[in-house]
Amino acid sequence: MGYAPGGSGGGEAVETALIAVDWGTSNFRAYDVDATGAIRDRRAAPQGILQVPDGAFADAFADLVGDWLEAAPDAPVVMSGMIGSRSGWSEAAYAACPADAAALAQSLHPVPFGARTLSIVPGLSTVGPSGVHDVIRGEETQIFGALGDTAGRTAVCLPGTHAKWADVADGRVTGFRTAMTGEVFAVMAEHSILGRTMAGPEAPADAAAFARGLARADEAGGLLHHAFGVRAEALFDALKPAAARSYLSGLLIGHELGGMADILAAVPEVTVIGADALSALYVEALAGRGVATRRVAGDTAVVDGLVRVARLARLLKDAP
Amino acid sequence: MGYAPGGSGGGEAVETALIAVDWGTSNFRAYDVDATGAIRDRRAAPQGILQVPDGAFADAFADLVGDWLEAAPDAPVVMSGMIGSRSGWSEAAYAACPADAAALAQSLHPVPFGARTLSIVPGLSTVGPSGVHDVIRGEETQIFGALGDTAGRTAVCLPGTHAKWADVADGRVTGFRTAMTGEVFAVMAEHSILGRTMAGPEAPADAAAFARGLARADEAGGLLHHAFGVRAEALFDALKPAAARSYLSGLLIGHELGGMADILAAVPEVTVIGADALSALYVEALAGRGVATRRVAGDTAVVDGLVRVARLARLLKDAP
Numbered sequence: 001m002g003y004a005p006g007g008s009g010g011g012e013a014v015e016t017a018l019i020a021v022d023w024g025t026s027n028f029r030a031y032d033v034d035a036t037g038a039i040r041d042r043r044a045a046p047q048g049i050l051q052v053p054d055g056a057f058a059d060a061f062a063d064l065v066g067d068w069l070e071a072a073p074d075a076p077v078v079m080s081g082m083i084g085s086r087s088g089w090s091e092a093a094y095a096a097c098p099a100d101a102a103a104l105a106q107s108l109h110p111v112p113f114g115a116r117t118l119s120i121v122p123g124l125s126t127v128g129p130s131g132v133h134d135v136i137r138g139e140e141t142q143i144f145g146a147l148g149d150t151a152g153r154t155a156v157c158l159p160g161t162h163a164k165w166a167d168v169a170d171g172r173v174t175g176f177r178t179a180m181t182g183e184v185f186a187v188m189a190e191h192s193i194l195g196r197t198m199a200g201p202e203a204p205a206d207a208a209a210f211a212r213g214l215a216r217a218d219e220a221g222g223l224l225h226h227a228f229g230v231r232a233e234a235l236f237d238a239l240k241p242a243a244a245r246s247y248l249s250g251l252l253i254g255h256e257l258g259g260m261a262d263i264l265a266a267v268p269e270v271t272v273i274g275a276d277a278l279s280a281l282y283v284e285a286l287a288g289r290g291v292a293t294r295r296v297a298g299d300t301a302v303v304d305g306l307v308r309v310a311r312l313a314r315l316l317k318d319a320p
Numbered sequence: 321m322g323y324a325p326g327g328s329g330g331g332e333a334v335e336t337a338l339i340a341v342d343w344g345t346s347n348f349r350a351y352d353v354d355a356t357g358a359i360r361d362r363r364a365a366p367q368g369i370l371q372v373p374d375g376a377f378a379d380a381f382a383d384l385v386g387d388w389l390e391a392a393p394d395a396p397v398v399m400s401g402m403i404g405s406r407s408g409w410s411e412a413a414y415a416a417c418p419a420d421a422a423a424l425a426q427s428l429h430p431v432p433f434g435a436r437t438l439s440i441v442p443g444l445s446t447v448g449p450s451g452v453h454d455v456i457r458g459e460e461t462q463i464f465g466a467l468g469d470t471a472g473r474t475a476v477c478l479p480g481t482h483a484k485w486a487d488v489a490d491g492r493v494t495g496f497r498t499a500m501t502g503e504v505f506a507v508m509a510e511h512s513i514l515g516r517t518m519a520g521p522e523a524p525a526d527a528a529a530f531a532r533g534l535a536r537a538d539e540a541g542g543l544l545h546h547a548f549g550v551r552a553e554a555l556f557d558a559l560k561p562a563a564a565r566s567y568l569s570g571l572l573i574g575h576e577l578g579g580m581a582d583i584l585a586a587v588p589e590v591t592v593i594g595a596d597a598l599s600a601l602y603v604e605a606l607a608g609r610g611v612a613t614r615r616v617a618g619d620t621a622v623v624d625g626l627v628r629v630a631r632l633a634r635l636l637k638d639a640p
Binding site: 125128129130132133134135162163177178179180181183184187188190191192193215216219220221222223224225227228229232233235236238252255256258259260261262 | 445448449450452453454455482483497498499500501503504507508510511512513535536539540541542543544545547548549552553555556558572575576578579580581582
């Protein structure tokens, strides 16, 4: 955001200038934004694209923010996230890397909605050095929101079910990698033998066990071997069920970072975007490798990214 | 085995001298062995320890090989596998590494059974350089069966749900590592997003896709990133559902071998013990790293191992 709206009362700055929407797999989040990029109002619902029946996205959208749309009939609507996937409202083709925020603005995907045309921000695709593809949908908006016009080379990490690591040069995403860290944690905890000696998600985080897992990830043997240690240590009572979740989390995040060693060696700092608790674990793990970090909250990054793309697309005036 | 029994008809060599039992999690396998170590008869049933209700192992054993026991009332019975675990008939404490076949023979765990005393071969435990435990139960018998008295340093690989890698010096297991390769494959295929673009287990093996997965495992990014490639490549139609299983298998086996790089660099050869199809994949993967291999069938290794331990325990006379 440029800055918070000054004072209260009338004036253009406090009217709705953009309806910014982050519509993901599990959640819907909308922001009523003024011309300065400040949030006037926000709304969230557990109405991710998987929860919308029979592709009735237009109905769901009207239910969720119909009053906003009516109150600001001329405000543009820009959306990012899985809403633009094959399983979403309308498929927005991926923009290919390298790509900057202007490239997204030029590739907005139009969706007719009554008298309006809504815009979906495309995801990004990349092809690694050996020809393997990777994709992002939603995080690209957060990356451009969090980075602004940062010059030079930097990296962005978005932890989660499918963690994303973007390599950025002069405001342009040159490539990225997805790591299935969160999903592997979940399937191993729920469906593998490791779950038998592991307390449930209600167990409090154990900082010492997390640090042990991180350290273990740097030793010989590889992830497939280290993971079995969760079981073997439990057999010898060397890892308590309440500590096992944090240990496995440390193991996986440690291996994720190990896989990004080439990126980490090339950048002065990593911007970590996400929720507090998970971001804190990544900041700790990166600090252990001597990597400087900067944190940006996930919703701040989304709104700033949508505002930035909307400005570049001339849907929203430049900040006053 | 020393050698096959000579000729047909009478003589001590063709009488039952040992009942050798491999009783695992999912399967029961028994071998009627003569004094030379040759198999006279064999029997298998899907009666692993998880299939025996209410700990009724004595009843199950009598049902499965009662006629053999009656026909050879003096023959010793030696068993290996999960039957000696906490969930089995009677818990046999792990023998600590370094350990040789004689150490197992000295630590046989007695189980009363009518007028007999059965013997369970203990598993092995090890503690890695950083203090992390690991355990084996069943594979130790195969290792000693397959190696015999091999001098010098060598390694043994037993692929499977929990693959085992043993480091061996002059017939003594100095340490080992378990890799959850088979189990991670199963939970990822069944419970993660990767399964959505993957054909079922009935899909024929795809050698080219397996080789692609192996090669990918050696690139930057790490396993957690490489695994997501199964999904991303499918989105771009660069990996067909029928090929995805072999690709994931190559990825995982490649990463497993990457984790064993220090062991592989230290030995002239790896003995691969197991079933044909899976062993062949490991032999191919190891050849790709320039590692010489020797293959031993799983049942041959079990019987030879049980015979060897029985001889060292003086339950069976030395080979004539």
